[in-house]
Amino acid sequence: xxxxxxxxxxxxxxxxxxxxxxxxxxxxxxxxxxxxxxxxxxxxxxxxxxxxxxxxxxxxxxxxxxxxxxxxxxxxxxxxxxxxxxxxxxxxxxxxxxxxxxxxxxxxxxxxxxxxxxxxxxxxxxxxxxxxxxxxxxxxxxxxxxxxxxxxxxxxxxxxxxxxxxxxxxxxxxxxxxxxxxxxxxxxxxxxxxxxxxxxxxxxxx
Amino acid sequence: xxxxxxxxxxxxxxxxxxxxxxxxxxxxxxxxxxxxxxxxxxxxxxxxxxxxxxxxxxxxxxxxxxxxxxxxxxxxxxxxxxxxxxxxxxxxxxxxxxxxxxxxxxxxxxxxxxxxxxxxxxxxxxxxxxxxxxxxxxxxxxxxxxxxxxxxxxxxxxxxxxxxxxxxxxxxxxxxxxxxxxxxxxxxxxxxxxxxxxxxxxxxxx
Amino acid sequence: xxxxxxxxxxxxxxxxxxxxxxxxxxxxxxxxxxxxxxxxxxxxxxxxxxxxxxxxxxxxxxxxxxxxxxxxxxxxxxxxxxxxxxxxxxxxxxxxxxxxxxxxxxxxxxxxxxxxxxxxxxxxxxxxxxxxxxxxxxxxxxxxxxxxxxxxxxxxxxxxxxxxxxxxxxxxxxxxxxxxxxxxxxxxxxxxxxxxxxxxxxxxxx
Numbered sequence: 350x351x352x353x354x355x356x357x358x359x360x361x362x363x364x365x366x367x368x369x370x371x372x373x374x375x376x377x378x379x380x381x382x383x384x385x386x387x388x389x390x391x392x393x394x395x396x397x398x399x400x401x402x403x404x405x406x407x408x409x410x411x412x413x414x415x416x417x418x419x420x421x422x423x424x425x426x427x428x429x430x431x432x433x434x435x436x437x438x439x440x441x442x443x444x445x446x447x448x449x450x451x452x453x454x455x456x457x458x459x460x461x462x463x464x465x466x467x468x469x470x471x472x473x474x475x476x477x478x479x480x481x482x483x484x485x486x487x488x489x490x491x492x493x494x495x496x497x498x499x500x501x502x503x504x505x506x507x508x509x510x511x512x513x514x515x516x517x518x519x520x521x522x523x524x525x526x527x528x529x530x531x532x533x534x535x536x537x538x539x540x541x542x543x544x545x546x547x548x549x550x551x552x553x554x555x
Numbered sequence: 556x557x558x559x560x561x562x563x564x565x566x567x568x569x570x571x572x573x574x575x576x577x578x579x580x581x582x583x584x585x586x587x588x589x590x591x592x593x594x595x596x597x598x599x600x601x602x603x604x605x606x607x608x609x610x611x612x613x614x615x616x617x618x619x620x621x622x623x624x625x626x627x628x629x630x631x632x633x634x635x636x637x638x639x640x641x642x643x644x645x646x647x648x649x650x651x652x653x654x655x656x657x658x659x660x661x662x663x664x665x666x667x668x669x670x671x672x673x674x675x676x677x678x679x680x681x682x683x684x685x686x687x688x689x690x691x692x693x694x695x696x697x698x699x700x701x702x703x704x705x706x707x708x709x710x711x712x713x714x715x716x717x718x719x720x721x722x723x724x725x726x727x728x729x730x731x732x733x734x735x736x737x738x739x740x741x742x743x744x745x746x747x748x749x750x751x752x753x754x755x756x757x758x759x760x761x
Numbered sequence: 762x763x764x765x766x767x768x769x770x771x772x773x774x775x776x777x778x779x780x781x782x783x784x785x786x787x788x789x790x791x792x793x794x795x796x797x798x799x800x801x802x803x804x805x806x807x808x809x810x811x812x813x814x815x816x817x818x819x820x821x822x823x824x825x826x827x828x829x830x831x832x833x834x835x836x837x838x839x840x841x842x843x844x845x846x847x848x849x850x851x852x853x854x855x856x857x858x859x860x861x862x863x864x865x866x867x868x869x870x871x872x873x874x875x876x877x878x879x880x881x882x883x884x885x886x887x888x889x890x891x892x893x894x895x896x897x898x899x900x901x902x903x904x905x906x907x908x909x910x911x912x913x914x915x916x917x918x919x920x921x922x923x924x925x926x927x928x929x930x931x932x933x934x935x936x937x938x939x940x941x942x943x944x945x946x947x948x949x950x951x952x953x954x955x956x957x958x959x960x961x962x963x964x965x966x967x
Contacts, residue, residue, distance in 0.1 A: 375695060399606075400820065409668075411671065414671055462820060484899075485696065487899055489899050493793025543790065545791070547794065581901060583905045583906055584906055584907060584955065584958070585956045585957070586956060587905025614812065615874075
């Protein structure tokens with residue numbers, strides 16, 4: 350089993366569990382919980398593939414369904430114990446978004462798209478599952494409000510294209526830009542960084 | 556006019572009317588009411604066809620537009636009398652989801668997809684119009700919260716594939732698995748069944 | 762630079778700025794503001810292209826990204842001064858929806874679709890960016906609730922097809938039906954027209 354596949358599965362697990370937790374917070378029923386787990390895990394990639402007119406991965410490869418289903422069952426049963434896994438889940442999620450960002454970028458490059466579009470596709474793959482999760486739970490998407498999350502993906506993507514201008518070996522480009530995503534995300538959470546606010550203190554609502 | 560077409564039209568009418576009622580509950584204007592009626596009726600099939608990269612049915616066959624428009628006008632005018640039709644509408648809706656489930660499954664089979672994916676496509680065809688309706692009205696989708704609805708479609712789909720393993724005639728497979736959807740839904744509503752709760756009484760929100 | 766392109770860019774600017782204002786009203790962060798500006802500007806056309814299985818315009822033409830990004834930066838910085846531009850923005854928005862309506866209609870005609878579907882595609886191109894904007898901000902879409910907005914697009918579309926039955930020159934058909942969209946919208950806002958209400962005064966909620 351390749352490293353790629355292992356990371357993909359760990360990321361899928363982390364995403365599915367975050368879906369379960371959001372769904373249970375909203376007191377959805379079993380069906381609702383599974384659907385939210387599912388869209389959180391595959392929503393970003395599905396949107397990317399629809400825009401690229403590519404085949405949808407999870408429709409042809411059953412691994413995703415099995416992994417998401419098992420992760421959801423696990424998360425429902427052990428929901429009160431998940432706190433102990435918090436660190437691991439955060440790590441899976443973080444290396445997951447690094448991977449999805451790179452996969453999205455490479456799909457864009459294969460289609461001969463502009464680097465900015467490729468980075469957008471990468472960020473979308475990594476982040477839009479969470480956007481769809483929040484919308485289905487009628488919450489304003491959390492990545493629009495706080496946390497350096499998408500920004501980590503965008504910075505990783507910029508590194509990817511900057512390094513491509515050098516003579517660096519392809520594997521190193523992937524490793525370094527993936528590490529940028531992970532490092533930015535870890536630092537942001539560790540030091541509670543957020544994007545510079547565009548609002549002045551006490552500025553009234555527009 | 557084939558039985559298939561009649562069921563499809565009755566289902567479309569029931570879906571459109573449920574859209575009108577949700578939209579009017581939210582006090583939308585005429586345009587909003589029509590749009591909600593429309594997405595409730597065709598949203599699930601459209602999502603399925605986008606995922607399958609198939610042509611969108613309602614864009615090539617005007618019947619749907621005319622039926623939805625007429626049903627919406629009817630529902631707006633007679634909204635205070637619709638209670639008398641409650642039973643019929645519920646029946647139309649129920650045989651409608653049975654049909655859409657089977658149509659979705661068969662589209663999946665034609666594309667050589669795994670049975671689990673086919674059942675998902677069937678359930679999506681039947682249920683996601685209502686999901687989009689609720690999201691456009693900023694409600695958490697009702698099928699994620701209560702009622703055996705999607706579950707009836709999933710059980711019907713499982714029967715479809717189990718029966719396919721037998722030597723049973725195709726027409727009987729369709730009739731029996733469609734009846735499973737309808738029966739499960741009728742029993743669930745009659746006896747107010749819902750999915751087993753995953754929440755303990757008084758369990759605080761996650 | 763063709764007149765077509767100028768109108769397209771002015772419309773994109775107006776749409777992006779309306780996205781920024783909605784996002785800032787919800788106190789989204791920088792990333793959220795850009796995403797909302799972007800989907801407001803390109804969401805309607807993207808949905809149309811997905812339904813038509815056409816390539817997505819903004820993925821192949823970087824102009825949109827640059828224009829939206831610049832407009833968003835501008836709107837964030839000068840948000841307290843935008844009131845002075847209110848008239849211009851309203852005008853850009855209005856000629857923008859006229860243009861998008863016509864583009865959507867012509868895409869539909871090229872695919873040999875029924876006039877009603879073409880008008881729907883035109884209206885969708887013009888209006889659904891705003892619908893996605895509102896949904897991502899968990900508001901019921903404003904065009905479902907008030908204002909003659911979609912209705913102006915629909916009326917312009919009807920004129921387009923009625924005039925096509927005459928011997929009128931194509932350029933005149935475009936100019937007249939575009940003017941219908943603009944005029945209806947201007948009159949509706951000037952005289953605060955809205956669709957005839959389907960609700961009786963004091964009618965209780967359904």
